[in-house]
Amino acid sequence: MKKITKYGLSALCGSLAAVSAAKAGEMTVKGNVHMTYTEVGNSVTGQPIGMKTNLSFVGSGELDGGQTFSVTIAHNDQSAWSSSNIELVTNSLGTFKLSSAEGGNGIGGYDDNMPRAVEEVWDAGVGTNINLQKGVGSSTSLQWESPRVLATTLRLAWSPENDGSQPTDKSTGGPTASDLENGLDAVLRMNPSVGAFGADLFLGYSETEQDNSVAASAEVPEGEHREAVAGLVLDLGPISVGGQIAAEFMPQVADNNNMFYGNTSFGVALNVNDSLSLSYAEIRSLVGGETSGDYNKKTEMTGESWQIAYTIGGVAFKYADTDVINPKYAKNTENDAQLFIMSMAF
Numbered sequence: 001m002k003k004i005t006k007y008g009l010s011a012l013c014g015s016l017a018a019v020s021a022a023k024a025g026e027m028t029v030k031g032n033v034h035m036t037y038t039e040v041g042n043s044v045t046g047q048p049i050g051m052k053t054n055l056s057f058v059g060s061g062e063l064d065g066g067q068t069f070s071v072t073i074a075h076n077d078q079s080a081w082s083s084s085n086i087e088l089v090t091n092s093l094g095t096f097k098l099s100s101a102e103g104g105n106g107i108g109g110y111d112d113n114m115p116r117a118v119e120e121v122w123d124a125g126v127g128t129n130i131n132l133q134k135g136v137g138s139s140t141s142l143q144w145e146s147p148r149v150l151a152t153t154l155r156l157a158w159s160p161e162n163d164g165s166q167p168t169d170k171s172t173g174g175p176t177a178s179d180l181e182n183g184l185d186a187v188l189r190m191n192p193s194v195g196a197f198g199a200d201l202f203l204g205y206s207e208t209e210q211d212n213s214v215a216a217s218a219e220v221p222e223g224e225h226r227e228a229v230a231g232l233v234l235d236l237g238p239i240s241v242g243g244q245i246a247a248e249f250m251p252q253v254a255d256n257n258n259m260f261y262g263n264t265s266f267g268v269a270l271n272v273n274d275s276l277s278l279s280y281a282e283i284r285s286l287v288g289g290e291t292s293g294d295y296n297k298k299t300e301m302t303g304e305s306w307q308i309a310y311t312i313g314g315v316a317f318k319y320a321d322t323d324v325i326n327p328k329y330a331k332n333t334e335n336d337a338q339l340f341i342m343s344m345a346f
Contacts, residue, residue: 040337085097094146115242121283121324140167162182180211200231239269245262
């Protein structure tokens with residue numbers, strides 16, 4: 001981690017300068033690199049060696065009165081800008097965050113929180129195209145998080161246009177083909193801990209207005225786009241075990257469109273010591289819809305992954321062996337992958 005320089009608040013966000021004078025802040029750079037070798041279907045097709053380079057610029061400072069602020073700008077893979085967050089932590093009113101990060105606010109950060117040593121089952125070498133419940137997290141959104149009371153926090157996140165757009169400075173998202181409009185998420189999280197025992201319980205719900213006037217069919221059901229997640233992770237010393245469920249309902253705007261997704265996931269991880277960790281995890285994702293007015297169960301995708309990670313200083317060696325049935329919701333298909341990763345943080 002390298003410190004670049006110091007900035008006043010106006011250098012980070014000019015619009016905040018009018019709120020309060022600021023003490024000097026600082027900007028630091030963090031990064032990591034992943035080198036991967038991937039075999040899919042017990043064979044190698046084309047170049048199996050991949051590389052991922054990440055850089056994050058993190059700025060922080062303090063306002064008069066003790067409030068703190070921060071900004072994070074992430075660059076993934078060949079320094080392509082990917083996401084950013086601006087956060088203000090108050091003394092007693094909670095935390096306010098503006099986010100243009102994928103899954104940055106609302107239920108988006110809870111799409112799969114199961115214990116794992118390397119990656120989620122759906123992101124461990126096999127292309128799954130899994131549909132995850134993101135709420136307003138995929139769009140630029142504003143979030144308020146309450147102060148922590150009895151190990152419990154409440155998050156409320158809002159996007160005026162939950163269409164997946166992330167406008168830049170002095171711009172708008174413009175018209176899109178999406179029928180989703182104003183969206184609101186609520187997440188309740190409780191994570192008490194006593195000695196070596198810890199628990200993390202989260203419940204989330206999202207509702208987005210849907211403009212059915214874009215429908216291709218004259219018969220369109222009324223309703224809102226709804227998503228929900230619930231999960232529990234228990235820690236007992238070196239062992240973590242958890243399970244979660246998620247669901248998404250989309251009023252159908254055209255015949256044969258997907259109308260429902262239901263996901264479940266489970267994971268257990270063992271931290272053998274500070275360097276070695278092992279895990280096993282499963283996923284299940286069901287997609288359904290209607291065809292000529294009749295409900296039709298389309299496809300159920302399932303997967304499992306065994307993983308191991310070993311860290312020496314700032315270098316980590318990781319391996320995942322993953323099997324997926326009906327990947328990308330394609331019936332009567334199966335694929336597997338062996339993923340080798342060496343990562344370094346700086």
